[in-house]
Amino acid sequence: MSDVNVETERHRNRDKRSASAALLCLLVGGCITVKAPDKPIEINLNVKVQQEVIVRLQKDAQDLIANNPELFPQ
Amino acid sequence: MTRKTIFISAATAVLATAALVLTGPVLAQSPVAQAMASGSVGEQSDGYLGVSGTVNADVRAEVDAINIKRRAVYTDLAAKRGVTVADIAAATGCQTLATRVKAGQVYRIGAGPWQTKGAAPIPLPDYCASTQ
Numbered sequence: 001m002s003d004v005n006v007e008t009e010r011h012r013n014r015d016k017r018s019a020s021a022a023l024l025c026l027l028v029g030g031c032i033t034v035k036a037p038d039k040p041i042e043i044n045l046n047v048k049v050q051q052e053v054i055v056r057l058q059k060d061a062q063d064l065i066a067n068n069p070e071l072f073p074q
Numbered sequence: 075m076t077r078k079t080i081f082i083s084a085a086t087a088v089l090a091t092a093a094l095v096l097t098g099p100v101l102a103q104s105p106v107a108q109a110m111a112s113g114s115v116g117e118q119s120d121g122y123l124g125v126s127g128t129v130n131a132d133v134r135a136e137v138d139a140i141n142i143k144r145r146a147v148y149t150d151l152a153a154k155r156g157v158t159v160a161d162i163a164a165a166t167g168c169q170t171l172a173t174r175v176k177a178g179q180v181y182r183i184g185a186g187p188w189q190t191k192g193a194a195p196i197p198l199p200d201y202c203a204s205t206q
Contacts, residue, residue: 051200051201051203053157053161054161054164054165054168054201054202054203055201055202055203057155057157057161057162057165058165058168058169058202058203060151060155060162060165061162061165061166061168061169062169064147064148064151064162064166065166065169065170065173065174068143068144068147071140071143071144071147072170072174073104073106073107073110073140074107074110074174074176
């Protein structure tokens with residue numbers, strides 16, 4: 001019966017280590033928790049992409065106006 | 075004066091008058107040009123002409139006709155560049171607001187109010203970035 005309740009020295013060391021690790025964690029207060037965000041992460045690239053398209057088209061727009069002056073009365 | 079001289083002078087006078095009469099309507103401002111000068115028609119940031127307040131039927135008809143032709147040209151270019159018609163139209167709107175609106179004329183950004191251009195350049199929407 002005695003061997004059932006006997007903790008080996010290794011077990012005791014292991015327990016000591018995990019206990020001290022847990023204590024350290026609490027002390028440091030920086031336990032890393034991995035938690036998924038509630039909502040899916042949304043990235044809207046459309047705004048930036050549209051801006052670059054229109055900037056790129058400025059030269060074409062200049063030519064368009066120059067080639068169709070009757071459509072752009074002043 | 076000889077009869078020949080009189081005849082030539084008279085002919086010249088008739089021709090000159092005819093020239094003036096015939097070119098008169100062409101040289102006179104179109105309804106839209108007049109409306110733009112008076113502030114009832116102006117350029118919009120979306121690339122089309124817009125009407126501020128009430129205008130005559132002929133002004134409205136010409137505005138519509140111009141906008142339809144503009145849209146056709148925009149559609150053409152959009153197909154060539156592989157972009158949407160709205161993008162071409164917006165880019166053209168950036169250019170017209172930057173270069174074609176004179177001081178005293180009206181313009182509109184988006185669905186905003188009609189504003190009168192002063193001496194300073196029109197503050198363009200962000201998506202125009204730097205226009206040359």
